[in-house]
Amino acid sequence: MNDTIKLLQSHRSIRKFEERDIPKSLLRELVCSGQAAATSSHIQAYSIIHVTNKELRNQLVELTGGQKYVASSSDFLVFCADMKRPLEAAKSTGENAVSGMTEQLLVATVDVSLVAQNIAIAAESKGLGICYIGGIRNNPQAVSDMLSLPQHVYPVFGMCIGYPAHDPDIKPRLPVEAVLKENNYSDDTEYVNAFNLTMYHYYQARKGGNKMSNWSQNLAPLFNQKLRSHMQAFLVEKGFEMK
Amino acid sequence: MNDTIKLLQSHRSIRKFEERDIPKSLLRELVCSGQAAATSSHIQAYSIIHVTNKELRNQLVELTGGQKYVASSSDFLVFCADMKRPLEAAKSTGENAVSGMTEQLLVATVDVSLVAQNIAIAAESKGLGICYIGGIRNNPQAVSDMLSLPQHVYPVFGMCIGYPAHDPDIKPRLPVEAVLKENNYSDDTEYVNAFNLTMYHYYQARKGGNKMSNWSQNLAPLFNQKLRSHMQAFLVEKGFEMK
Numbered sequence: 207m208n209d210t211i212k213l214l215q216s217h218r219s220i221r222k223f224e225e226r227d228i229p230k231s232l233l234r235e236l237v238c239s240g241q242a243a244a245t246s247s248h249i250q251a252y253s254i255i256h257v258t259n260k261e262l263r264n265q266l267v268e269l270t271g272g273q274k275y276v277a278s279s280s281d282f283l284v285f286c287a288d289m290k291r292p293l294e295a296a297k298s299t300g301e302n303a304v305s306g307m308t309e310q311l312l313v314a315t316v317d318v319s320l321v322a323q324n325i326a327i328a329a330e331s332k333g334l335g336i337c338y339i340g341g342i343r344n345n346p347q348a349v350s351d352m353l354s355l356p357q358h359v360y361p362v363f364g365m366c367i368g369y370p371a372h373d374p375d376i377k378p379r380l381p382v383e384a385v386l387k388e389n390n391y392s393d394d395t396e397y398v399n400a401f402n403l404t405m406y407h408y409y410q411a412r413k414g415g416n417k418m419s420n421w422s423q424n425l426a427p428l429f430n431q432k433l434r435s436h437m438q439a440f441l442v443e444k445g446f447e448m449k
Numbered sequence: 450m451n452d453t454i455k456l457l458q459s460h461r462s463i464r465k466f467e468e469r470d471i472p473k474s475l476l477r478e479l480v481c482s483g484q485a486a487a488t489s490s491h492i493q494a495y496s497i498i499h500v501t502n503k504e505l506r507n508q509l510v511e512l513t514g515g516q517k518y519v520a521s522s523s524d525f526l527v528f529c530a531d532m533k534r535p536l537e538a539a540k541s542t543g544e545n546a547v548s549g550m551t552e553q554l555l556v557a558t559v560d561v562s563l564v565a566q567n568i569a570i571a572a573e574s575k576g577l578g579i580c581y582i583g584g585i586r587n588n589p590q591a592v593s594d595m596l597s598l599p600q601h602v603y604p605v606f607g608m609c610i611g612y613p614a615h616d617p618d619i620k621p622r623l624p625v626e627a628v629l630k631e632n633n634y635s636d637d638t639e640y641v642n643a644f645n646l647t648m649y650h651y652y653q654a655r656k657g658g659n660k661m662s663n664w665s666q667n668l669a670p671l672f673n674q675k676l677r678s679h680m681q682a683f684l685v686e687k688g689f690e691m692k
Contacts, residue, residue: 319562
């Protein structure tokens with residue numbers, strides 16, 4: 207196991223940060239590392255909004271569900287799937303340009319995710335900690351208004367970055383046998399059952415607050431309601447019609 | 450710039466591979482590194498199909514648009530967004546479980562992308578090369594049939610992994626100023642114009658075959674037609690109704 211693989215395997219989300227700013231030059235280096243990720247047909251269908259305004263940061267705490275580290279981390283980035291730039295580039299050649307395809311939504315969502323994960327790895331390699339903020343999709347229209355996101359751009363997730371002020375445990379993952387299948391999709395119930403036990407023990411022993419639960423029980427509340435049911439209409443309104 | 454950041458910034462897709470197999474234990478280490486990526490609410494909404502059957506590999510060359518390295522790389526992985534496992538886990542607690550939400554499509558697509566990018570980085574740290582295969586979405590139904598992908602699972606992209614047998618140039622990226630914006634979405638036309646010139650010169654000078662083109666001209670054919678227009682109906686059929 208080399209140092210990079212050790213780094214990858216030691217990831218945990220950081221939610222408490224030192225009051226210490228990341229140098230601007232370092233943040234730029236992280237973003238350049240992000241841009242080096244693979245991109246579908248070189249389309250680079252993403253934009254990153256670096257939210258430096260304190261008042262906006264405080265508003266984002268509320269909009270993402272009260273996660274205080276959205277304001278207290280050194281930096282906060284909003285990762286946007288951006289089909290506007292490539293669409294306009296295509297149009298500038300005099301060609302007709304089709305928008306709103308489901309395929310385009312997928313391409314841009316994957317593109318921005320690869321960039322973000324590279325930034326996460328680069329940050330962690332520099333001793334920083336990160337936390338993805340899916341809560342940016344709690345109020346995507348308000349976030350879009352705040353950041354003046356145009357048509358064909360949507361906020362996929364945020365990311366807190368800063369110097370860690372705590373040392374949480376690494377959360378277990380499903381057994382590799384559950385997620386890695388050979389030649390066809392095979393049943394993984396036995397591995398999920400084993401993992402439920404793993405998580406039950408993890409939640410009882412972990413540093414940051416114990417609870418009586420397992421993986422399946424933890425997931426149930428994500429599915430017994432229509433979570434973020436506004437996303438479909440929001441995306442259509444933004445020009446991602448999923449045609 | 451540390452070694453990890455150097456590694457990230459030296460990425461290029463590899464499309465020619467040595468006839469040399471990756472040890473099974475190393476492939477497993479790469480996948481474990483992938484699993485360590487952040488995952489939305491710990492949902493781990495992905496499965497990876499490792500296609501080891503030679504006949505299936507050859508069929509996949511055709512299904513992905515004739516990319517021979519899909520068969521000639523040491524290993525080929527099909528990355529699937531997998532909502533089946535978490536849905537069934539949630540149901541197993543006796544709760545009702547809602548499927549088909551647009552939000553769920555996004556969560557699973559992001560989740561599998563973060564895993565894949567970690568695997569790409571881990572592979573490159575071991576001297577391997579990779580190539581993402583978006584062409585897996587050329588014929589997603591045929592791929593799904595071949596790999597027996599059940600409802601609520603869809604193939605997002607493939608990945609070739611192996612020992613590089615060529616040394617292609619690193620492809621330029623948009624200026625960081627184009628993609629990194631402060632507090633609001635700002636116009637990036639001047640950076641795109643500069644980048645068109647960068648790419649024009651790159652395509653004239655690169656090792657692997659010259660052409661007269663720039664970034665905008667390259668993108669035009671992606672937008673003057675309804676590329677992969679089957680994706681919407683395919684996803685709905687697979688239980689991703691985008692509600």
